[in-house]
Amino acid sequence: MKIRSVRARVYEWKGKTVPPQGNFCSNAMDLVYSNTETMSTFRFHSWTVVEVETDDGIVGLGNVALAPRIAKAIIDEYLAPLVVGQDPWDSEYLWQRMYRATHAWGRKGVTMAAISGVDLAIWDILGKSVHKPVFKLLGGRTKEKIPCYYSKLYRTDLKAMQAEAQKFLDQGFHAFKMRFGYGPAHLQDGVKKNLQAVEALREVIGYDNDLMLECYMGWNLEYAKRMLPKLEKFEPRWLEEPVIADDIGGYAELNDMGIVPISGGEHEFSLYGFKQLLDRKAVSVVQYDTNRVGGITAAHKINALCEAYSVPVVPHAGQMHNYHLTMSTLASPMAEYFPIFDVEVGNELFWYIFDGEPIAENGFLQLRDDVPGLGLTLKTEYLDQFQITG
Numbered sequence: 001m002k003i004r005s006v007r008a009r010v011y012e013w014k015g016k017t018v019p020p021q022g023n024f025c026s027n028a029m030d031l032v033y034s035n036t037e038t039m040s041t042f043r044f045h046s047w048t049v050v051e052v053e054t055d056d057g058i059v060g061l062g063n064v065a066l067a068p069r070i071a072k073a074i075i076d077e078y079l080a081p082l083v084v085g086q087d088p089w090d091s092e093y094l095w096q097r098m099y100r101a102t103h104a105w106g107r108k109g110v111t112m113a114a115i116s117g118v119d120l121a122i123w124d125i126l127g128k129s130v131h132k133p134v135f136k137l138l139g140g141r142t143k144e145k146i147p148c149y150y151s152k153l154y155r156t157d158l159k160a161m162q163a164e165a166q167k168f169l170d171q172g173f174h175a176f177k178m179r180f181g182y183g184p185a186h187l188q189d190g191v192k193k194n195l196q197a198v199e200a201l202r203e204v205i206g207y208d209n210d211l212m213l214e215c216y217m218g219w220n221l222e223y224a225k226r227m228l229p230k231l232e233k234f235e236p237r238w239l240e241e242p243v244i245a246d247d248i249g250g251y252a253e254l255n256d257m258g259i260v261p262i263s264g265g266e267h268e269f270s271l272y273g274f275k276q277l278l279d280r281k282a283v284s285v286v287q288y289d290t291n292r293v294g295g296i297t298a299a300h301k302i303n304a305l306c307e308a309y310s311v312p313v314v315p316h317a318g319q320m321h322n323y324h325l326t327m328s329t330l331a332s333p334m335a336e337y338f339p340i341f342d343v344e345v346g347n348e349l350f351w352y353i354f355d356g357e358p359i360a361e362n363g364f365l366q367l368r369d370d371v372p373g374l375g376l377t378l379k380t381e382y383l384d385q386f387q388i389t390g
């Protein structure tokens, strides 16, 4: 079998979106004076779909969410020529070709996301060619079903956030992630509002359910050191991305305080990036995203590394490419789950592009043994609400 073609298309959402709600999620831009809405650069309203076709007609599906148009250009210009004509079963060889050929300017960020998109499609081909789901190629079923945590609760009106939490508590979720809306720039009033939001959520879910807290890189080390002792009483399972991804020393100092487990990784890339995080004891929970980190080839290696370090893996994003990694290793206890909502940040967009995603039931997800590859097909229902290029 040989790879005959690689096609990258950018799906740009033109449908209904939820307008930005003030302070719904702290983020890295909060620390930079700006008169524009800070979360704007962290919206995923377009997505690159990668289709790799073999000479016997198998089409593998991959996807890229980071900087989709740039990712497409990198795939078209650099990555496709490296894999066309090659045997998809040589997945490690193909990954090294893509990684090393772009090493001078790649390694992290959008290049690694582009490599991930091609790698996902290659693994989809492998599964389809032997009529097995990808997780069966990675070690198989380590769980009867995958526990997942409900991830949204954008910090807006507290009553609305509590009602949202109650609705999904009633649907059987046992773990919830909320976003802080405030950081250092919002002074003491922001500290108070952050703590009020956590208190409001604990009022609904109680202490028999897991609570995770997301900063999305919107704090800094000094602010996080002040906040951690105030958060301890709420017993969070983790505090996520308190500082920017490059501040590994900050992560390590916060994690070393041992007050709340620090999590991160959705903005880290490659096996080497995670070796550095683990060697520095920078995180207590690893959260790579398989469509960013280097695809299944890289994520599978990082799973093994995390197993050796006894650091759990809870991949970023509730999306199928991550579920196969969680299913195939004891190192990953659960998955994130983005529910189906109107498009807001863009985490929801996956539901509008792909069919095949499992719907959570009672806080669990199931992957089927009889669905080959990643288990995704392209949805046709919303095509008229996308502008597709490529």
Ligand SMILES: O=C(O)[C@H](O)[C@H](O)[C@@H](O)CO
Pocket (backbone or CB within 6 Å): 025, 151, 179, 214, 216, 266, 316, 317, 336, 345, 347
């Ligand atoms: O962990 C997450 O789910 C991400 O950080 C979110 O995708 C981001 O949109 C912040 O809510």
Ligand SMILES: [Mg+2]
Pocket (backbone or CB within 6 Å): 214, 216, 240, 241, 266, 316
């Ligand atoms: Mg996050």
